[in-house]
Amino acid sequence: MLEKIDKYSVFVDTENKIIHGDSFNVLDELSQYNNKVKCIYIDPPYNNGEKYTHYDDQSSHEDWINNISEILYKLKPLLSDNGSIWISIDDSEVHYLKVAADKIFGREKFVTTIIWQQRTTRENRKVFSNNHEYILVYAANKKLFEKTRNLLPITEEILARYKNPDNDPRGLWQSVSANVQAGHAVASQFYEITSPSGKKHLPPNGRCWVYNESRMLKEIDDKNIWFGTNGNCVPRIKKFLVTAKAGVTPETIWLGKDVGTTKEAKKHILKLFHNMPVFDTPKPERLIQRILDIATNENDLVLDAFLGSGSTLSTAHKMNRKYIGIDIGDHIIDYAVKRLQLVVQGEDGGISKDICWEGGGGFDFYQLVKKHNTVRTQDIKSIAISDRRQ
Ligand SMILES: C[S@@+](CC[C@H](N)C(=O)[O-])C[C@H]1O[C@@H](n2cnc3c(N)ncnc32)[C@H](O)[C@@H]1O
Incomplete structure (x- = not known):
């Protein structure tokens, strides 16, 4: 008791x-x-x-x-x-x-x-x-x-990874890889991407692009792809803080x-x-x-x-x-x-x-x-x- x-x-x-x-x-x-x-x-x-x-x-x-x-x-x-x-x-x-x-x-x-x-x-x-x-x-x-x-x-350390180098009106973002392992890839994920500076990018060996070409072109058009400040770098996907998980x-x-x-x-x-x-x-x-x-x-x-x-x-x-x-x-x-x-x-x-x-x-x-x-x-x-x- x-x-x-x-x-x-x-x-x-x-x-x-x-x-x-x-x-x-x-x-x-x-x-x-x-x-x-x-x-x-x-x-x-x-x-x-x-x-x-x-x-x-x-x-x-x-x-x-x-x-x-x-x-x-x-x-x-x-x-x-x-x-x-x-x-x-x-x-x-x-x-x-x-x-x-x-x-x-x-x-x-x-x-x-x-x-x-x-x-x-x-x-x-x-x-x-x-x-x-x-x-x-x-x-x-x-x-x-x-x-x-x-x-x-989300910690301060994680928050610090979000920046806005292109003054995107949607706010802070971080970039993540636009290529994935090619293991389960389909043919439409292998193509050449032309960056704003004119430089051509192919996916690295053993990898493919995460999107097919038409989706990728739309994402580029929507300013969701980052080619670096000089518009020349390997494409990366912009992930915005506002849409990040809670x-x-x-x-x-x-x-x-x-x-x-x-x-x-x-x-x-x-x-x-x-x-x-x-x-x-x-x-x-x-x-x-x-x-x-x-x-x-x-x-x-x-x-x-x-x-x-x-x-x-x-x-x-x-x-x-x-x-x-x-x-x-x-x-x-x-x-x-x-x-x-x-x-x-x-x-x-x-x-x-x-x-x-x-x-x-x-x-x-x-x-x-x-x-x-x-x-x-x-x-x-x-x-x-x-x-x-x-
Ligand atoms: C490692 S200490 C716990 C420390 C605690 N987490 C803290 O932050 O202070 C273990 C405790 O378990 C108690 N303890 C050991 N055997 C027990 C039992 N059979 N029933 C209840 N408490 C017991 C001990 O008296 C001791 O205070």
């Missing part, structure tokens, strides 16, 4: 929940959210052998994979039909986790593996400087997710400069809790923002079953998403709850300035009180997981 603790809650009419307890047990209490969570993000202990100030990350591989599998299994029914689950992990367990998650969610639900550059400086004391982690992405229904996931906003397709390599690094996240936490021991493994809000931008819209429900310092909830709150966050550690009060209280008051770190966060909203705090049988099934390597629990 979940008991609401008023002294840690920030009252407003909200469905947001921060829950203290073992996710293994807490998730059993959340069946009212079955099929309702749009995005689950988890950042579990990676089993990297470290002993952090706030939690232990040393267990046998068997125990670790069994525990995380049990929790994934309990998270699965919560996902809405167009929902997705994003799992942070590093090099040492990623491959085992992928196999376990494939068995739990189904291989056909696997969407992609994202590489996140969590560190931008070289670690010279190691054999290899480990600069990246992984995020495994699964969708409840891959086709639906593909249709409903969001494009990412956003860009997310890529699978996420650089620290775009989504933040562990160092950035720690700096943020230090600023929030300057007189507390630093939380060792926080995620930057910009990383979570990228995930929520792709996987959710305003008012969608987000869940994090390994809350830590509360980065997921802090970001979700600022982005006007609903949320549930769970952590087993007593540090949930001093970090996640305190952090969300600061967010409500208008905390200005992380993504706050970017999105003009001014504060507001609230959340309720719950404690898991029912005595559970916390004995986990430690022998699921025979992967009776799906048989036992479906």
Whole structure:
């Protein structure tokens, strides 16, 4: 049973929940959210052998994979039909986790593996400087997710590619190649184009023009083809900003400069809790923002079953998403709850300035009180997981 603790809650009419307890047990209490969570993000202990100030990350591989599998299994029914689950992990367990998650969610639900550059400086004391982690992405229904996931906003870097060297009244444009691979070409795509300067252009070897000749002549007439400022260069197609897609397709390599690094996240936490021991493994809000931008819209429900310092909830709150966050550690009060209280008051770190966060909203705090049988099934390597629990 979940008991609401008023002294840690920030009252407003909200469905947001921060829950203290073992996710293994807490998730059993959340069946009212079955099929309702749009995005689950988890950042579990990676089993990297470290002993952090706030939690232990040393267990046998068997125990670790069994525990995380049990929790994934309990998270699965919560996902809405167009929902997705994003799992942070590093090099040492990623491959085992992928196999376990494939068995739990189904291989056909696997969407992609994202590489996140969590560190931008070289670690010279190691054999290899480990600069990246992984995020495994699964969708409840891959086709639906593909249709409903969001494009990412066009960045300044992409915008900078649009110019208007010919003062076209239709505004900014960028040029793209007018030739394509000749593999599936038809005869009408091979011809000579005469540029305004009189220079003749044939498609390069193994390539053909993207349009047939009459379409190309019309496009030239409509000033949609660019031959360079001197009217002499290889023809290229003008793509106008006004007709560009509303956003860009997310890529699978996420650089620290775009989504933040562990160092950035720690700096943020230090600023929030300057007189507390630093939380060792926080995620930057910009990383979570990228995930929520792709996987959710305003008012969608987000869940994090390994809350830590509360980065997921802090970001979700600022982005006007609903949320549930769970952590087993007593540090949930001093970090996640305190952090969300600061967010409500208008905390200005992380993504706050970017999105003009001014504060507001609230959340309720719950404690898991029912005595559970916390004995986990430690022998699921025979992967009776799906048989036992479906
Ligand atoms: C890597 S940290 C998460 C960091 C978080 N993403 C952030 O940005 O601060 C993992 C967290 O999972 C919590 N945890 C470990 N096992 C858990 C369990 N069975 N149920 C709930 N929380 C758990 C730990 O207490 C720790 O706070």
